[in-house]
Amino acid sequence: MHIGKALKAYVENGWRNKSDFCRTVEISPQLLNQYFKSADVRRSTLASIAGKMGMDVAALMAALKQHEVNNGREADQA
DSSP states (O other), X not given: OXXXXXXXXXXXXXSSOHHHHHHHHTOOHHHHHHHHHOSOOOHHHHHHHHHXXXXXXXXXXXXXXXXXXXXXXXXXXX
């Protein structure tokens, strides 16, 4: 799974807009776009994002994977 593409699909389909997601996880839109392009995002980064969303890394990864499965692997095409 390309983490950046899965994250992009998750944000675009699961959040009202990217700005809301960025405010929630306290990152800039520019940094979010960098994550979207990255096949590998550090575990510490994912832990920070997950924590600010009120979940752990495993739950975030499960959400990304579930989103990928439910959307016909849209994340691979993003």
